[in-house]
Amino acid sequence: MRIDLHTHSTASDGTCTPGELVRAAADAGLDVVAITDHDTTAGWAAAEAALPAGLTLVRGAELSCRWYAVDPPIALHLLAYLFDPSDAALAAELLRVRQAREHRAERMVDLLRADGIDVTWDEVRGYAAGGTVGRPHLAHALIARGLVGTVSEAFAPDWLGQRYRLPKADIDAFRAVDLVRGAGGVPVFAHPRASVRGRIVPDSLIVELAGAGLAGLEADHEDHTPEQRAHVRALAAELGLLVTGSSDFHGSNKTVTLGAQTTAPEAYHQIVAQARGLAPVAP
Numbered sequence: 001m002r003i004d005l006h007t008h009s010t011a012s013d014g015t016c017t018p019g020e021l022v023r024a025a026a027d028a029g030l031d032v033v034a035i036t037d038h039d040t041t042a043g044w045a046a047a048e049a050a051l052p053a054g055l056t057l058v059r060g061a062e063l064s065c066r067w068y069a070v071d072p073p074i075a076l077h078l079l080a081y082l083f084d085p086s087d088a089a090l091a092a093e094l095l096r097v098r099q100a101r102e103h104r105a106e107r108m109v110d111l112l113r114a115d116g117i118d119v120t121w122d123e124v125r126g127y128a129a130g131g132t133v134g135r136p137h138l139a140h141a142l143i144a145r146g147l148v149g150t151v152s153e154a155f156a157p158d159w160l161g162q163r164y165r166l167p168k169a170d171i172d173a174f175r176a177v178d179l180v181r182g183a184g185g186v187p188v189f190a191h192p193r194a195s196v197r198g199r200i201v202p203d204s205l206i207v208e209l210a211g212a213g214l215a216g217l218e219a220d221h222e223d224h225t226p227e228q229r230a231h232v233r234a235l236a237a238e239l240g241l242l243v244t245g246s247s248d249f250h251g252s253n254k255t256v257t258l259g260a261q262t263t264a265p266e267a268y269h270q271i272v273a274q275a276r277g278l279a280p281v282a283p
């Protein structure tokens with residue numbers, strides 16, 4: 001069984017529509033794929049409608065979170081699987097985060113314009129095409145101006161990586177775990193040791209999150225070195241957490257391919273067994 005539990009579509013910052021994503025997942029030889037767009041469930045219905053025979057769909061999301069107990073707070077991503085999308089508390093929080101992302105992107109456009117870079121909010125919003133807006137959409141405006149060559153280059157410190165970056169109004173990490181469990185979902189910490197992305201949280205926070213209901217840790221991810229993967233596995237074993245591996249596919253916004261990293265069937269079955277919100281969909 002080939003299982004990839006972390007992918008993005010045009011409902012956030014991927015470049016495949018949800019339908020294209022599930023067809024590409026089948027073409028890549030996957031048996032199970034999770035759609036985990038940032039802070040939204042908007043791609044679920046189209047993914048389900050287009051699901052090819054032989055492919056199982058796990059409905060999920062990747063929540064923008066932050067550990068606020070340190071100064072400055074540290075951002076982290078929480079994958080949430082098989083939660084009830086009609087849960088009012090979780091749905092309200094996701095809506096709040098998406099709206100704050102729009103406001104933030106608009107202010108980042110203002111910062112660029114103040115430096116004479118003639119991008120517009122309308123244009124950036126157009127790249128997001130109604131999905132959750134993020135820095136990759138701003139990157140496309142910079143590419144269109146010939147200021148950078150790729151989305152990745154736009155994440156350099158001189159651009160969206162630091163100079164024109166503003167913080168998001170992220171969900172408190174403990175509240176996020178609570179909300180996901182409250183909605184019957186299964187929370188897994190995405191790329192917890194990916195120091196290439198910025199500051200990472202200490203193991204002591206992961207211990208606390210495990211005590212608060214965290215289900216698992218993503219170990220195999222392209223942003224983890226072999227040493228970081230081994231560390232995550234050892235920590236998960238110590239804490240009794242399940243371990244996943246996934247591509248974090250973003251279409252052509254990143255170079256990683258579907259199924260580049262996979263999750264063991266035992267871990268997938270544990271996620272399904274813990275879920276109280278939804279079951280996987282198989283056509």
Ligand code: AMP
Binds near residue numbers: 133
């Ligand atoms: P945001 O959520 O708006 O802060 O943007 C962060 C998103 O940008 C992440 O979810 C990644 O998908 C994407 N991203 C971060 N770093 C890179 C990079 N070096 N190249 C391409 N995409 C990136």
Ligand code: FE
Binds near residue numbers: 008013038250
């Ligand atoms: Fe992303």
Ligand code: FE
Binds near residue numbers: 062077190191
């Ligand atoms: Fe992430």
Ligand code: ZN
Binds near residue numbers: 062
């Ligand atoms: Zn992701």
